[in-house]
Amino acid sequence: MDEMQNDLKDxxxxxxxWAARAAFYGLSPEFAPREPTIIADGECIRLTPSFKGGGRFxxxxxxVPVHSVRDLKRLxxxxxxVIRLHGCGCDDLxxxxxxxxxxxxxxxxxxxxxxxxxxxxxxxxxxxxxxxHFESPLNRAFELDQxxxxxxxxxxxxxxxxxxxxxxxxAANVALFRRIIIKRNGRLRLExxxxxxxxxxxxxGFLNSKIFPRDSIANAVRDSIR
Numbered sequence: 037m038d039e040m041q042n043d044l045k046d047x048x049x050x051x052x053x054w055a056a057r058a059a060f061y062g063l064s065p066e067f068a069p070r071e072p073t074i075i076a077d078g079e080c081i082r083l084t085p086s087f088k089g090g091g092r093f094x095x096x097x098x099x100v101p102v103h104s105v106r107d108l109k110r111l112x113x114x115x116x117x118v119i120r121l122h123g124c125g126c127d128d129l130x131x132x133x134x135x136x137x138x139x140x141x142x143x144x145x146x147x148x149x150x151x152x153x154x155x156x157x158x159x160x161x162x163x164x165x166x167x168x169h170f171e172s173p174l175n176r177a178f179e180l181d182q183x184x185x186x187x188x189x190x191x192x193x194x195x196x197x198x199x200x201x202x203x204x205x206x207a208a209n210v211a212l213f214r215r216i217i218i219k220r221n222g223r224l225r226l227e228x229x230x231x232x233x234x235x236x237x238x239x240x241g242f243l244n245s246k247i248f249p250r251d252s253i254a255n256a257v258r259d260s261i262r
Contacts, residue, residue: 053235054214061100061111061188061212069096072193075200075222084206084227085189097207099185105159105174111186112209112231113160120163129166130154134173141180152177188212196222196239204230 055065075081085097102108130151138144144152155170156177164171178184189208196202196218204211205227216232218224218239 048236050214050235057212057233057235058190061098061210063098063100063188063190063212067190069190069192072195073191074195075197075202077197078199079197080201080203082203082205082227083189083208083211084203085187086207087187091206093189093191096190098188098190100188100210101185102178103184105156105171105178106164108178108186109160109164113164114162116163116165128154129158130170134170136172136176138173138176141177186210193217194224195219196224198222201225203227204232 055068058065058068073083083093085091085093087097087099088094100111102111132147132151134144134148134152134155141149152170152173155167156174158164158167159170159174186209187207188210189204189206190212192213193215194202194213194217196216198219199221200219201223203225208230210231210233213232213234216224216234216237216239218237222239
């Protein structure tokens with residue numbers, strides 16, 4: 037009987053894999069959340085943490101430093117190998133060239149601004165090798181921006197009970213969980229594109245959510261070149 041029960045146990049090392057994902061973002065295990073976040077039956081809540089503090093989940097929002105546009109792709113973008121494997125990505129490539137050593141974004145004309153924005157989308161959420169020649173000007177734009185970090189909302193398990201809805205947003209660029217469990221008629225919504233990183237997802241109540249978001253650029257690059 038004991039052997040049968042052992043065979044039925046989930047062999048997944050959730051804690052070990054979760055710790056590895058946290059380490060990927062440079063998060064320390066000693067600060068790991070210990071309790072699940074449970075959205076009760078029929079409840080509708082918004083997980084919209086802020087760096088200002090004072091909110092329910094603000095203390096779970098971590099600043100993860102970003103040092104370059106390639107580092108940004110590693111943290112929130114779509115891996116090149118995923119793009120190559122599935123044949124998806126950003127097909128819109130910039131036509132205009134952009135100088136490398138500009139001192140201010142104001143030096144760029146409208147077409148160069150557009151090219152830089154298009155290149156950032158293609159680099160982060162497409163095959164970066166196709167726009168590798170834009171890496172230096174993208175890094176320059178990144179250097180000129182004051183925000184050089186991404187927000188990681190770090191929670192343990194997210195359990196969405198029946199008929200409940202949870203909306204993710206706020207200052208989070210990444211939502212990091214151990215497990216996500218969505219029960220019957222439960223819903224997980226995103227205010228905008230957020231990378232959802234977790235060991236496992238159970239349930240089908242996802243609306244406009246993407247494991248590798250393609251339509252958002254982290255504020256560090258996006259806001260500075262729009």
